[in-house]
Amino acid sequence: MKMKIKNVIWAALIVVSALNSSCRQKTNAEEEKMVNAESIPTDVYVDTIKLHRKTFHRQLICNGKLRAIEKCELAFTDGGIVKRVYVHNGCRVAKGQLIAKTDGGDAALEVEKATKQLEKAKVDLADRLIGLGYDGISANVPADVMHRAKVASGYYLAQYQLQSARNSMDKCALVAPFAGRIADLENKRNQRLDKLCTVINDTQLDVEFSVLEAEIKNIHKGQKVIVSPFVDEKAQYAGTVTNINPTVSEKGLIKITARIPNPSGKMLDGMNVKVIIENDVAQSFVVPKDAVVERDGYHVVFLYKDGEAVWTYVDIAYSNIGSYAIKGCERKETELHAGDVVITSGNLNLADGTKVKIKKR
Template identity: 35%
Template sequence: MRIYTVFCSLCVIACLSACTGGKGGGKVEGDGSLPAIREVSALPLARQTFSHVLSSSGKVAACAYADLYFRTAEMIAHVWVKNGDRVHKGQKIAELDLFQLKNALVQSSNSLKQAELEMQDVLIAQGYSPDRMEEIPAEIIQLAKVKSGYEQSMAQYEVAQYNLENGTLITPINGVIANLYGKEHNMAQASQTFCRVIDTGTMEVDFKILESELGMIGIGDEVEVVPYSAEIGKLQARISEINPQVDDKGTVRIKARVKGNSWLLDGMNVQVFVKQELKNQLVIPKSAVVLRNGKQVVFTLEGGKATCYDVHIALENAEEVVVASGLEEGMQVITAGNENLLQGTPVKIRK
């Protein structure tokens, strides 16, 4: 009795087994009774254009920005802007208390004048007239400058002048103020950025794709950028840079430039979609592909019966797939009603 039960179970498994590769593997053997004819939907397999979409997550970064910082540690006297303010090139951002800086410039200016007088005395002592510097040999002038300390005084004067000029922060570009944390009546930190001016007119998106997908994109290709912020909506960008290196995770870094959108923020997270139209592909609906014993198979309608084929899927999108191997153009591919089909199941087209 036990042997009989095992034998029956093996028969059932054989009847339900999937395709073994190539065309079907033959008809399913039954018990002699006529199986019910199943109604299905089918369409002829033809080559057509396939809309392929690569998706990735990325971050927005400004193509141009300027970090502004004070060169000296002095008290902050004025701050004329705040985070989020739009500023224009040449506009004042903040200013230090300039008393010490102006005083240092006056002192260095006096020292420079004194050194200049001493240099003239050295030249006169050498028998030359300071009013006719063009007639004095270069080595004599250099010697006079060293003895008088003129060059050192000039260097100190230039530093004092530079510090005074940079006591007022002026933006070198148009943009938006970000990362401003300094306050009036507080000491400026010479080693820290006071604020950043971000040019939001041209932003770029930094994202990654798999190295296997690298051949599907190129410089200048258009991509779709979708911020997580629903208020902004979809944006268009073009690939501007492809880093020629694959990282340890098998991905390649890509940059795409978005122009003319001031709503994007530096560091914003986005979704990136790269759309391509691939011509001359064997395309079938996703509904045509079913699983049998862990394999992807497709049923075709041949002579009023279902025939099973193992297939290899190359690409897919939300609704369709590209068949790389297993099917031939012109076959009647069953697209609906294939959930419970077996090799050789009688089928007919739904009206």
């Protein structure tokens, strides 16, 4: 019985040993395969551009706020009770279009009263002229006599009172002072309101922004600007600088105003926007921003020469959203020349002398 148990144990040990040997051989084979794979050289493919001098669109980026070119708060000056409103927020109105009305009953009575008083004054004027020997109100009455008669009869006063009553009647109807859009409407009928709504002319908008005094030399009236709302930075609207405030604030800023057409009506009064001021710089070497990397505190580009990446220090002269204008590094005394081929992709892990291939296009 003991011999059988020993035989079983020895058989189990032999099986385990065989399995361990097989696993070890498999692991060694896999490691050897990985080493061989790592030793196979990998080609590095890059995109390139050829340097040549061209105009660089230098951009100064600021934050600004849009303002309507015309804006007016409307209210009933007679303090009457609002009876009817004919508009709603966002609707467009023409100049002189009726917006709302108040109860004009009292004003209508005043007009009727003033009309009767003027009629009475005309009768008194005619009687006075007849008493002076004239044939009533006619062209034969001398001007000075007619003037004195109108004053004495109360005719002038009656005319003034009728005009005043008509003006009060007109104030019961609120009309648009200019063509525009309704905003901030308080549509509360049967109430007295200090302010009913605002009319804004947003067919064009002024954008107000500030720049550092050091930048003012690059800005002039008529200069092109690009505006992008923060809510949709892909949307761009072009305009021109219309006003430069000739004073510098305590913070060293100068206020600039530019006018932007708004035919679509998508830009709104009070909207916060990004303002890009463009200024062309001629004879510049322009590369995409991806072509420039930073190494040891310096800006570097890799030039393509004879199948190798050549480490080259550069200085950034100007920048915009997508590009740099570059030149040779002054501290490292490097130079760039027209015709140099600059690597624009796959350059993050390159070193000086790395073998590279240009991608086929």
